[in-house]
Amino acid sequence: MSIPFLSLALDGPQLVELLADDAAIRRWDELPSAFSVLGVERVDGSGAREATVDASVAAAILAGRTTRARFLVAASPTRDHPYNLARRVASLGHLSRGRSGVIFGDHDPYAPAGDPWTTTDVGFTRGEQIADALRAVRALEQSWPYESVVGDLETGIFVQSNLIRHVDHDGLHRTAGPLTVPEPPTGASVTAWLATDRVPAIPGDETDLVIGAGGAVRIVDAAEAWSGEASDGGGLLLRGRPGSTLAELLDAAESLAGRTRPVGDGPLRQVLDLSVPSRRAVGRAAFPQPQPHAVL
Numbered sequence: 001m002s003i004p005f006l007s008l009a010l011d012g013p014q015l016v017e018l019l020a021d022d023a024a025i026r027r028w029d030e031l032p033s034a035f036s037v038l039g040v041e042r043v044d045g046s047g048a049r050e051a052t053v054d055a056s057v058a059a060a061i062l063a064g065r066t067t068r069a070r071f072l073v074a075a076s077p078t079r080d081h082p083y084n085l086a087r088r089v090a091s092l093g094h095l096s097r098g099r100s101g102v103i104f105g106d107h108d109p110y111a112p113a114g115d116p117w118t119t120t121d122v123g124f125t126r127g128e129q130i131a132d133a134l135r136a137v138r139a140l141e142q143s144w145p146y147e148s149v150v151g152d153l154e155t156g157i158f159v160q161s162n163l164i165r166h167v168d169h170d171g172l173h174r175t176a177g178p179l180t181v182p183e184p185p186t187g188a189s190v191t192a193w194l195a196t197d198r199v200p201a202i203p204g205d206e207t208d209l210v211i212g213a214g215g216a217v218r219i220v221d222a223a224e225a226w227s228g229e230a231s232d233g234g235g236l237l238l239r240g241r242p243g244s245t246l247a248e249l250l251d252a253a254e255s256l257a258g259r260t261r262p263v264g265d266g267p268l269r270q271v272l273d274l275s276v277p278s279r280r281a282v283g284r285a286a287f288p289q290p291q292p293h294a295v296l
Helices: 012-019 022-030 055-065 082-096 126-141 246-257
Strands: 005-010 035-038 071-074 100-104 149-152 157-159 190-195 209-212 217-221 235-239
Touching (some): 005 012, 055 082, 071 082, 082 126, 100 126, 126 190
Parallel strands (some): 005 035, 190 209
């Protein structure tokens, strides 16, 4: 048993407050937390708020205005196709230098009803849809290996393009071809699942972290005192109630900071001590092997 690490859940109004306040950003950046979930109401089933902002847009802004903070971007495969999600996830991995990841969960209350990106009329559960989207996102992000970018001035080869692979995912969602963004230098981004009784997590190699029901990270109410009990090496996700302010959440986090497990600086995968996922065999090479310039 060990002391859990601290993490935070920011809903739409709290995220709007954060983006508008440089002092709050500095305060948030200095918290000894493992990560923050941006846009938690998009994945926890609690419903829409009176204000919100796209979590990936907020993360892109915050990546450039912070040096320590790590974050999971709330995403939904009913709102964005896995290809678009993979492109955003990989781009954020570069912008944040590995301090970011993506989290899936319950239905996004801001997304239209229905499942516009799935390819079957056969009934499937929300968990099966998330698992399929996670497989596609992970495979796409790994389709353009970072080590293929060599920048060899002598041969004139910038990218060993024969290492870029097609990802022809043919599940509930379909993709074809490789991603147009190389994998981040720190490797595939962290993928997480916020599990609820209505949408339990489905085990799979694509999920690095499960938060909530049955997961390694427990959700605790910021308005209630945490007893300080140890855990099996997991963490706490501190979440305010709808209508609570950013200041109230940060106050609660700072009051808990001394009783939770310290975390260092660095990429999210490193701080959470998550192994780098193996690169799965994917489809054919997207391009032929590049040839060096002829020597004159």
